[in-house]
Amino acid sequence: MDILLVFVNILIFIALAPLFEGVIRKLTAKVQSRQGPPVVQPYYDLIKLLGKESITPGNWAFKLAPLMALSSIITAISFIPLGFRATALTQYGDVITVIYLLTLGSVAILLGALSSKNTYAIIGASREMATIILVEPVLAMTFIVGAVKAKSLGIDASMFSLSSGGYGWASVLMMVVFILALQAFVGRQPFDTTEAEIEILEGPFIEYSGPNYALFKLYMMMKQMFYAVLFVTVFIPFLKTGYYAVDIAVQLVEVFAVTCFIGLVGATNPRLRIDQAVKYYVVLVALSLTAVGMSFYGV
Amino acid sequence: MNSDVYGILLTAMGILLASSVIVPFAAGKRKYAGWLNFLFVTVAGVMLLNISYITVFGSSQLSQLLHFGPVGIYFMVDSFSGFFIAIIAFMAMISAFYSISYMEHYPEYSLRGFYVSYPLFILGMIGMVTVDDLSLGFTISWQLMTIASYFLVKFEYRKPEIVRGANKYLVLMELAWVFIIIGTFMVQGAGIGDSLHTIVQKMGAMPGNYQYLIYGLILCGFGFKAGIFPLGQLWLPDAHSVAPSPISALLSGVMLKTGVYGILRTFFWMVPHSETFHYNGSFWGILIASIGVVTLFIGTVQSMKQNDSKRLLAYSSIGQVGYIIFGIGAALFMFNTQSEFLRLLGVITIIGAVYHVLNHAVFKGLLFLTSGSVLFATGTKDLNRLGGLLKLMPVSAVLAGIAALSISGVPPFSGFASKWTLISSSLLAGSEVLFLLIFGIIALFTSAITLSCYVKFFGMTFTASGHEWNAGHKVKEVSAGMLLPKIVLAALCILQGLLPFVYFQTIIGVFQYSKGSIVYSVFNSINMNDHLFSSMMGVSVSVPGISGIASSAAVPAVVLLVFLGALLFSYLLRRSGGSEEREADTWMCGYQDLHNGNRYLNRSMFASLKSIFRWTGGNVKE
Numbered sequence: 001m002d003i004l005l006v007f008v009n010i011l012i013f014i015a016l017a018p019l020f021e022g023v024i025r026k027l028t029a030k031v032q033s034r035q036g037p038p039v040v041q042p043y044y045d046l047i048k049l050l051g052k053e054s055i056t057p058g059n060w061a062f063k064l065a066p067l068m069a070l071s072s073i074i075t076a077i078s079f080i081p082l083g084f085r086a087t088a089l090t091q092y093g094d095v096i097t098v099i100y101l102l103t104l105g106s107v108a109i110l111l112g113a114l115s116s117k118n119t120y121a122i123i124g125a126s127r128e129m130a131t132i133i134l135v136e137p138v139l140a141m142t143f144i145v146g147a148v149k150a151k152s153l154g155i156d157a158s159m160f161s162l163s164s165g166g167y168g169w170a171s172v173l174m175m176v177v178f179i180l181a182l183q184a185f186v187g188r189q190p191f192d193t194t195e196a197e198i199e200i201l202e203g204p205f206i207e208y209s210g211p212n213y214a215l216f217k218l219y220m221m222m223k224q225m226f227y228a229v230l231f232v233t234v235f236i237p238f239l240k241t242g243y244y245a246v247d248i249a250v251q252l253v254e255v256f257a258v259t260c261f262i263g264l265v266g267a268t269n270p271r272l273r274i275d276q277a278v279k280y281y282v283v284l285v286a287l288s289l290t291a292v293g294m295s296f297y298g299v
Numbered sequence: 300m301n302s303d304v305y306g307i308l309l310t311a312m313g314i315l316l317a318s319s320v321i322v323p324f325a326a327g328k329r330k331y332a333g334w335l336n337f338l339f340v341t342v343a344g345v346m347l348l349n350i351s352y353i354t355v356f357g358s359s360q361l362s363q364l365l366h367f368g369p370v371g372i373y374f375m376v377d378s379f380s381g382f383f384i385a386i387i388a389f390m391a392m393i394s395a396f397y398s399i400s401y402m403e404h405y406p407e408y409s410l411r412g413f414y415v416s417y418p419l420f421i422l423g424m425i426g427m428v429t430v431d432d433l434s435l436g437f438t439i440s441w442q443l444m445t446i447a448s449y450f451l452v453k454f455e456y457r458k459p460e461i462v463r464g465a466n467k468y469l470v471l472m473e474l475a476w477v478f479i480i481i482g483t484f485m486v487q488g489a490g491i492g493d494s495l496h497t498i499v500q501k502m503g504a505m506p507g508n509y510q511y512l513i514y515g516l517i518l519c520g521f522g523f524k525a526g527i528f529p530l531g532q533l534w535l536p537d538a539h540s541v542a543p544s545p546i547s548a549l550l551s552g553v554m555l556k557t558g559v560y561g562i563l564r565t566f567f568w569m570v571p572h573s574e575t576f577h578y579n580g581s582f583w584g585i586l587i588a589s590i591g592v593v594t595l596f597i598g599t600v601q602s603m604k605q606n607d608s609k610r611l612l613a614y615s616s617i618g619q620v621g622y623i624i625f626g627i628g629a630a631l632f633m634f635n636t637q638s639e640f641l642r643l644l645g646v647i648t649i650i651g652a653v654y655h656v657l658n659h660a661v662f663k664g665l666l667f668l669t670s671g672s673v674l675f676a677t678g679t680k681d682l683n684r685l686g687g688l689l690k691l692m693p694v695s696a697v698l699a700g701i702a703a704l705s706i707s708g709v710p711p712f713s714g715f716a717s718k719w720t721l722i723s724s725s726l727l728a729g730s731e732v733l734f735l736l737i738f739g740i741i742a743l744f745t746s747a748i749t750l751s752c753y754v755k756f757f758g759m760t761f762t763a764s765g766h767e768w769n770a771g772h773k774v775k776e777v778s779a780g781m782l783l784p785k786i787v788l789a790a791l792c793i794l795q796g797l798l799p800f801v802y803f804q805t806i807i808g809v810f811q812y813s814k815g816s817i818v819y820s821v822f823n824s825i826n827m828n829d830h831l832f833s834s835m836m837g838v839s840v841s842v843p844g845i846s847g848i849a850s851s852a853a854v855p856a857v858v859l860l861v862f863l864g865a866l867l868f869s870y871l872l873r874r875s876g877g878s879e880e881r882e883a884d885t886w887m888c889g890y891q892d893l894h895n896g897n898r899y900l901n902r903s904m905f906a907s908l909k910s911i912f913r914w915t916g917g918n919v920k921e
Contacts, residue, residue, distance in 0.1 A: 058690075107709070129754055130905055132747060149730075
């Protein structure tokens with residue numbers, strides 16, 4: 001039975017991630033007084049890309065990278081307890097596994113960028129790596145704050161324990177830091193330094209076309225939804241009814257709200273330079289470390 | 300049975316000694332000498348592996364006095380020595396095989412000295428992990444190891460910077476030796492050739508305060524060898540980066556581990572219990588763990604800044620040894636607490652540290668052999684000049700990729716299993732001890748930096764571009780003689796990652812059979828099956844006081860299966876549109892073509908990170 005939940009997770013993510021992307025695009029357009037594409041436009045994009053000609057520089061690493069990226073996020077998704085129900089796989093991983101899997105997705109982007117030989121792509125890769133190094137700890141410490149409370153690194157245990165029994169100061173601080181890091185997690189403005197369309201022309205993805213690009217696009221959308229789901233599961237656990245279907249529906253509504261937030265912040269902020277962004281991340285890391293310390297003392 | 304093991308040990312040592320006398324006469328015929336050296340090392344290596352097999356799986360030997368003419372030296376080959384003997388013997392064989400083809404790279408240098416020193420170096424390392432004293436036998440082994448490796452490092456003696464690096468190495472290793480010897484003779488009444496057991500008894504009769512001096516000096520000495528911060532930075536990058544690559548593989552993969560061995564032996568075995576002498580395990584645990592954490596962070600960050608591929612690997616060795624030292628210290632601290640929860644995590648941590656010793660030997664060996672192959676094929680190890688070898692050296696590229704993923708700790712490769720063990724146990728312990736929590740977070744953070752080092756190493760060597768303008772001649776894949784050892788090591792990287800339970804069980808055995816350590820009783824009293832669930836699928840841990848599985852973790856098999864399923868799905872999805880594929884040149888955004896002037900150089904990578912980590916030192920001048 002629990003094994004079905006794995007497929008439910010994956011299905012929900014693949015089916016809805018493009019929709020949330022569409023919402024952001026629509027919202028961005030509205031903010032900028034444009035009409036914008038229909039919310040289902042990302043689905044059209046993906047389908048169209050899958051059928052288009054694929055141009056490669058002819059090495060296996062370039063072709064492997066998009067497969068690796070999409071697979072890593074799908075694997076990560078199959079471990080997380082969507083709708084507060086652990087899947088069959090949840091017990092086989094711990095939070096460190098999840099963190100490493102998310103990192104693997106970024107590694108795939110780097111691999112693709114480096115093997116495309118394009119100078120702009122490699123600039124993007126260099127920035128992406130700097131971002132991973134400084135933003136990953138924030139993600140890790142989100143789990144660790146919970147893990148310290150639960151004395152367990154189990155995925156469900158550390159995700160659920162952070163806000164169960166009300167918010168302590170540690171949880172509140174961690175939540176604030178997570179919100180501040182959210183744009184960086186999903187690579188949107190003001191932290192879209194990796195892609196930076198008008199500066200380095202989509203950076204790592206510059207050489208990608210057709211189905212390979214479709215895979216990367218789907219990966220980015222699913223990653224965005226993943227972080228939104230992570231946020232609502234970890235920080236908003238009190239709207240839990242106990243009915244699986246209802247819980248998922250409620251969570252999806254919350255994810256929708258988080259997505260709107262991401263879209264609004266993205267649409268109203270200019271991009272930071274990488275050195276400015278890096279300084280910002282250092283502050284976030286320091287703050288989240290404080291949250292972990294507070295959690296240790298039970299504050 | 301006893302004499303049996305020691306008999307084999309002496310025979311193996313004799314063969315190595317014979318090799319260093321006989322093979323140099325054949326050095327005129329380079330290939331022939333290489334094969335002969337490999338043959339001798341393999342015969343000795345197989346015997347040594349046999350010793351490991353006997354001791355690791357149950358028959359640990361007690362200390363024994365062996366006579367060499369008038370002098371007697373105490374030897375002890377227990378399961379713990381056996382574990383290290385296996386690593387040394389195996390890597391020695393791999394490296395000897397690789398040397399056969401690789402040493403063709405230096406036609407202008409005679410191989411005579413190389414084949415004198417090589418077996419002596421191995422002999423010295425074997426001696427380091429088998430002698431049971433800290434004076435006579437230790438000195439002979441240490442000097443044999445140091446002086447033989449000094450000549451190996453100095454192989455290209457016509458280059459002044461190489462000689463400088465080698466000289467520094469020699470001087471500092473002698474300094475380390477002095478530290479250890481002084482430390483030993485601080486023990487009142489310690490005589491030349493006393494076995495460790497005797498030393499422990501004599502130490503027990505001393506006031507406890509002396510331990511800070513004795514252990515401190517010994518820690519400095521072995522720490523020098525292992526490469527702890529800041530001592531390792533003084534010699535390690537200079538020596539490891541200039542030696543011929545198979546020797547670098549041995550230096551980084553194996554020789555540093557003799558320092559780790561020394562630290563473990565000192566703080567877990569050489570521990571007296573008496574009325575006057577109270578061993579302050581918590582203090583030493585905190586000190587060693589702190590040193591380890593600083594070492595792993597600084598070493599890895601410095602590694603990220605390097606442009607020379609072998610220097611990058613050398614700094615990264617400091618970082619990886621830092622993980623091991625950190626594990627040792629954290630475990631020592633946890634064993635010296637009263638909490639059952641922490642003591643169990645201590646067991647897990649020490650297993651992880653020893654597991655990482657093995658893993659690091661394999662993947663760092665593979666990485667040095669890779670950079671050796673690249674040096675062989677292109678003539679350069681400068682990452683600014685390399686690039687784009689993916690198509691030209693496809694096998695080396697795949698093997699390097701496996702090694703890079705292993706050392707970065709990506710599941711399901713070997714580094715993940717051991718780093719997970721270290722990080723997760725210290726994070727779990729962190730719920731009771733704050734400093735372990737912080738250290739665990741730093742270790743986790745550092746593994747992302749490790750990843751960046753190897754993205755750079757792999758990316759700037761095999762992908763990107765550069766060799767087209769800089770390599771000079773046509774680049775070819777290296778010969779089978781150099782690929783074969785790398786394939787064996789890469790297979791091990793995967794095996795050690797996929798079957799962590801085999802290694803967990805073996806390492807538990809190592810500690811259960813080796814008598815006299817402070818963890819002997821813990822390992823034999825805790826019923827492992829109650830807390831450690833290991834199967835084909837992986838290893839998970841439960842801890843007292845918490846229901847359920849606390850950290851179900853090294854489960855590479857499950858992750859791999861799911862990942863492969865997802866990979867298949869992604870592949871089918873990509874095919875689903877039925878799109879055509881075409882090869883085309885990279886679009887240069889308006890430039891006419893890609894050349895040395897407009898490509899992205901290694902030194903520009905991670906510029907923003909380098910600037911915030913400038914204070915860690917090890918910066919490279921432009």
